[in-house]
Structure formats: structure tokens, C-alpha cells
Amino acid sequence: MIVSGFMGSPRKNGNTAFLLKKFLKEAEALGAETRMLHVPDLTIHPCTGCALCEKKGYCHFNDDMQKEVFPLMRMSDVVVIASPIYFYNVPSELKALIDRSQTLWSRKYKLRLTDPGQSSRKGFLLSVGATRGKDLFDSIHLTMKYFFRGIAADFAGELTYNRIEEPGEMKRHATLNSDVHTAAEQLLTPLKQRTPTLVFVCRDNSLTSQMAAAFAQHYAGDRIHALSAGIHPGHDIHPELVKTMEKKNLDVAYRRPRSLASLTVGTRPDRVILLGDGEDTAIHIPGARVSSWTIPGGHNPDTDSMASLCDVIEDKVKDLIHGLHLATDHSKTI
């Protein structure tokens, strides 16, 4: 389970940073793998409203949105946005990130693509402001509601604190520890319990295992935790993967290869399926049932055979999910 924190305050050691770090520490204690990005350190060009993303599904600014932010959002089970209140909303650097997420909004609502990870991804807001006004968080709440919807995350909750102004005030807050503990537990416990965990593995995690995991997420939704990994992960996914999956109306843009070794640090798979040509190295994951699928031509297909490869993997995943009888028995051994 990956919990990512996007820290929106320009003050690196201020109240928002303290609150977010506390939340991520609590998430780690509950078994999550955590990541944090300091948004003002990123290069994010403000959206110019050119509408290219609405037509084509991508942005012409090749900055940290494409390189860091979208890949992290897409791999996260929980996206935490942490922000101080600036004039009743978020600071400008974080607003640029939110506006540029229009690319994901467009892929979802204009191009009608489905992010297969959407059924289990959660969004959470942490925010602090100086005044005591009753409506202090109304505006950021509304912004987050539509932001999380745009990035395909379910807005699952928030922790907000007023009358927090000078650095250090958050640290001294009387109920902070118990608030964070309760919120993190409520948010993460259901995600921890969504067994079984199924990991699709191929040599470099650039194509076949990515396809299989996306189909499993799509067809099983939150009834399983479907992941993919590579024995020797490449730097990027196969150049034809996104377009091929778009023909199935599925959006796998911004996914990145991941190593099996790193994945098994924070995840205990129940079942591992190795996709290969039948000559792949055997793998052993403690506690997991390991099986193999032979996928002819799966390592380096030409453009013409991509669609049929995709169909083969889709059918195999559908059969697998069907055989698991997940709807009736979540605890079934797979």
C-alpha cells in the first residue's frame, strides 16, 4: 500500500510539513510505504488553458507533472494533499499542480478513459490556517472535492486545524497525536484488509504484467489488490502500451515499471503470476502461491500483434477473476 504526501507549503519546516510528516509516520506504522513530494521544489508550469489535453490527453509542458507528480499519483493507494490556507485556498505552487491535473481530468471526462486504479484510490486533505473563521476551510474543501474527482481518487476525509499561525504551533496542538492516529487508522485499515493481493510479474514490467494488472484492477475493482512488477524493471513502459489499452478504454498513462524486490518490501502477495515465454527464471516469494502463464510473443511484440496480445491477456485475467469467486468470499485462498 503506497501513501503519497504532496506538501504544499513553501515553508519546509512549518506547520503543514509537521502535520504531513506525522500523518505519513502513522501510515508507516500501519504498514504503508510512504513517499513525499515538496511541491514548491518542483518545476510545474501554470496551466495556460490551451485545451490540448482535452483533445489529445496530454500536456505540452514536459515538466515535473509528467516526470514525478502523475506517476506518483497513479501508483498511490492514498494521495494526501497537505496545505496551509493562503487567502482561503492553497498556495500558488500547489494550485499550479491542481490546475495541471486537468490532463488527468481530460483523460477521464473528455476522452472517457477509465483509470483501472480508481476503484481503490483514496484522497485525503490535511490543512492549517491562522484565523478562527467558521468558513476557513470551505473553499479548499470544494477545490479538493473536484481535484480528487479529476485524478480518480475518492475524497475519503480531512484533518483541518484553525488558529495555527507561527511555525511550531502545530507541534504543540493538544489533540494532534490522537487525531492523526484515528484518521490514519480509519483511512488505511479497510485498504489493508482488501485481500487477496495478486502480483503479475514479467521480465521488465513494461508490457505484459502491466496489462494484466490493469485488467485485474478493472475487472475485480477493490475486491483484490492487483499489482505488477518486473524481475529486471526497465526505465519506462512499452511505447505502445498506453495506446493499446486506450482501445479498451483503459488509461495506463504515467505508470512506471517497478522491481519485484522493492514491491515485496511493503507487500505480502498471496499469489504471484509470472508471465513469460516459458523459459523465465523461477521465482519464490515466501507465503505466495506462484504460477506461470506462457504468453507467446509477449517480450517484444511488433505493433500489429499488440492488439491480439492484449486480447489474450484480457481473456486470461477475466478467467482468473471469474475463478476466484471474489464477490462471495473475500478470504478465499487464491
Ligand SMILES: Cc1cc2nc3c(=O)[nH]c(=O)nc-3n(C[C@H](O)[C@H](O)[C@H](O)COP(=O)(O)O)c2cc1C
Ligand atoms: C500569503 C499568505 C496568505 C495567508 N492567508 C491566510 C488566510 O486566508 N486565512 C488564514 O487563516 N491564514 C492565512 N495565512 C496563514 C497561514 O495559513 C498559517 O500561518 C499557516 O500556519 C502556515 O502554515 P505553514 O507553516 O505550513 O506554512 C496566510 C499566510 C500567508 C503567508
